[in-house]
Amino acid sequence: MGAERSAPHGGDTLRHGGAKVGQYGVVVWAAATLNFALPHMAPGDPVQYLYGGDSLGLAPELVAQVRAGYGLDRPLAEQYGAFWTGLFTGDLGRSVQYNRPVVDVLLEYLPWTVVLVGVSTVLALLLGVALGAWAAWHRGKRRDAVAVAAVLTLDSMPGFWIGMILIAVFAVGLGWFPSYGGAAIDGTGAAWLADALSRMVLPGLTLTLATFGGFFLLTRAAMVTVLDEPFIRLARAKGVRDRSVALHHALRTALLPVSTNLTLVLGSLLSGAVVVESVFAYPGLGRLIFEAVSARDYPLLQGAFLLVTLGVVAANVLADLLYPLLDPRVRRGGARSAPGEVTV
Amino acid sequence: MSPVLAVEGLTVSFRGKIPAVSDVDLTVGGGEIVGLIGGSGAGKSTVARAVAGLVRPDHGSIRIAGSELLGARRAEVRRLRRMLHLVFRDPYASLPPTARVADIVAEPLAIHRVGNRGERADRAAEAVEAVGLPTALLRSFSHQLSGGERQRVAFARALVTRPRLILADEPTQMLDASLRRDMVDLIDELANDRRIAILHVTHDLGLAQHSCARLVVMCRGHVVESGPTAELLAAPRHGYTAALIAAAQHRPSKGLS
């Protein structure tokens, strides 16, 4: 069939891009609709979920008042419409715990997570790709086996547990770094920044350790596949130095399947952030989710879920936009190649 | 009497692109070997796959022993399908990787629910003998066989339903040169002794000259020329045919560049 599959036309790129945008739209719609549907599907009165965990003992007339206030006495379709109107006007409900609009609380916590996850992602990516490429280059040798075993072991440890151990050793035992919070409340300027940075060391390290294994395994698998490609043999036949074969030829091409699988790793990074922030009481979205769960603050939890989903979608859009820079085959017409498909 | 295979105006395109095959006509009679010739991308394999029902034609007509295959009811399609068989190019890929020869060869009978288990085994043994393999091989697994043996098993599987038409898609291309001649001889034998109509898809004119009575030459999805082998090779009318002839003799082409 290979011979009969001609090169894709430019129109396919547009249609492909359109399908991608549609796909992301569906993801956001699904997350939002799940938020709407869950309180109605879950056992018990939706009032309990919308008003918070302590609504069980409310007086009946108050319950009725709340129902009317949330529009729960109206038909479902109407409620769904109102829900979307709310979303588009930035109304995600009121946090029970903070007694403030959910959006305000989320925006206050968001920057911390963006910085923490951003820094950890870059570190995990660099570490995972470098080590994965190194192991693949030495595939079959003892050092590859040791690296793989070590990474699998590290990858098997729950992130929150790594965090607790790091606190016990580096914060309590050695006293090197603070174990708690994002920054001092009252500091200013450089002192404040230094304090914030020192508080980011342990959670950042935890998150990096807990997630770089995903990048390692992806890179190693892609690189091992690429190293068997004929063009690697040709590069050697040309007399290219090993180092250049590894970096300029093999790794450069192995990055393609790594980048198409970024979604999966990003999901695990954000999941890691939830538990790691909880351990370090780091004032980010993950910590917020943890608190919302403990306090049964349903509106806050749902808002955080929606925001995290938007974050994943945004990261994917970014990856899609950057992909053509990596792969010349999609630059001039043609679809993004499937993972692992390095040669046509 | 109508030919075993009659293709008329066959057009196949993949996902709305430029047709891979357009407006192809050809016939193959009982006991006749017709060579379908062309370079890569000429569309010759697509013709064979369309007849075998693996790709859906846009339009045209495919008649098996006078009965129309395209648009026929399901039972009729099944009846007609039983009369033909497609042999693939790569004998390493076209047989199930972990099955015994006996089961591989008997599978078409099982698919078409012919006979009971014992009868199928007998017919499988018969077919294996007919392609010149020892019956001891029946109990072997496909991965234990050489390429030549595998391709013979593929032909045994083709024979077991006693078809009237075999479509052979470059059956010798993956084989070592020293085995090719034997395979071509086997194909000749099937046509001569069993009166099976054979459409032999190949790019090798030397091989085609050796066994085909007529040739149909395809280029970029179209039939550019067809006729009796000797006439066509001695006096090609189309530049592409001339170029193929020159290439087969390993001398510079004066035809199409």
Added chain:
Amino acid sequence: MNRGLSRGLAIGGVVLLAILLLVALAAPLLAPYDPDERSGRPFARPSAEHLLGTNDVGHDLLSELIHGGRVSLLVGVVAALVATLIGAAVGVAAGYARGWVDTVLMRAVDVVLSLPTLPLTIVIGVFAGPGLGTQILVIATVMWAGVARELRAQVLSLRERDHIQALRAMGASPVHVVSHHLLPAVTPLVVPQFVLATKTAILLEASLAFLGLGDITAKSWGTMLSLAHSRSAFLTDAWLWWVLPPGLAIALTVLAFALLGFAFEERARPSLRVRSRPARSGPAPRRVARGDGPALVIENLAVTYTGDAAAVADVALTVSAGELVGLVGESGSGKSTVAAAAAGLLPLAGEITAGAVLVEGRDIATLPADELRRMRGNRIALIPQEAMSALNPVHPVAEQLAEAVLVHRRVGKQAARRRAAELLTLVGIDPGRGRDYPHQFSGGMRQRVVIAMALANDPAVVIADEPTTGLDVLVQEEVLALLDTLRRTIGIALLVVTHDLPVIETVADRIVVMKDGRVVEAGPAAQVLTAPEHPYTRLLLGSALRLQVPEPAP
């Protein structure tokens, strides 16, 4: 990773898992106390009665640890099983049916995969309420999509394989294909999916339990850590017996599944054997003055692959400047091994055990690695077999040509680029196309670029390994004619390796025939073709089906 190592990892995983399962099953027998019994005073340090101390209400931590494995494993394995079954059903249905069924199912899969896993699990888990059953369902709801995506890809590729296509051509119904062939083929692929899903499910359960969404009446390792966290055990010495053990237990369990899953994945790759350090008793490096004798001399060459008998032995041949020698042999004859050895590019497992390969008088079999690299692409060049995929897909062709120049010559980028343009012109490609990428060229054009690359540094010897395989018949002739012209005009020594005697019989000066790793006949082309001595050569010549037509009138 070689087979031995991946086997070792798998055995490690199985042993680890067996121990964990045994402990979980025999928990009531092994645990010193009932985990729900207040068997000691709260916050007790480890002692003879309580090896791991007690928690905040006086439960024995060791007993909790032993019993906790039951919950963690139960939730993990059952959730993974449910997810795998749903995922497999969806994946196989989508992959085989294709069309709108596929579109609808895969849209759903993509949506689930795009939602952040843990937050999604938490949101559903909070609303679904506590309990082991709901926990299992929630985890399975989140995880089936990954399995479905993986298996659909497998089924799609299986479906296009010739032996499945053959069944469809025989008129087999979808039911027959799926039940007799597809399911048996897919089942082994489901097992690693299940193993990897279990690993993820156990980690998810631990995270959920840690966030307080576990079943407090059936404590898992995650629940233990959750309590340890809320009692701040990691701020005191208690982390050693309260935090460390449950976390290690989770890590070991997950690791057992991860090792198994990794071993499955590695098994699916082609094996790779590593050469033991050369124990070669070769002759001392020889240097012969340049210019005297043929450019390429192979003397009684033997190559051995690890653990096997010699792949080739006693091979001798010479190629002089401007000469074209054809090396002919069928599959398993060892011709490609000779080509690789001559170019100094044997695979890791191969090793020259005897003989010499002299390029302009220098024995490349004994050269140190770096000097050998300096020879490759400079004095001796290889045109490898796979024309369609021999160029790097992510670099423009001119850049790849320039690279060939730059690795061997101290010239500027500009000069290298000029040379690249020259080379493209030499093989009949418009130099303006140098900025294009390999996928924008046809197969024949790509092969021309590869040939140009081989000529970049005016090598003395060029080895072409099946240079026409996989190309269209007409293109084959063009490529061969190009090689023939170049060796005459530039005066390189050209060794063409092929399985097809007729391909080179009109252009070769001399022909060498190989069979089973040995040279059976060698001589001037005319002599080998008209008066072959060896029966195998006669068989090759006799079985060739040549086109015989009278020369058409000009």
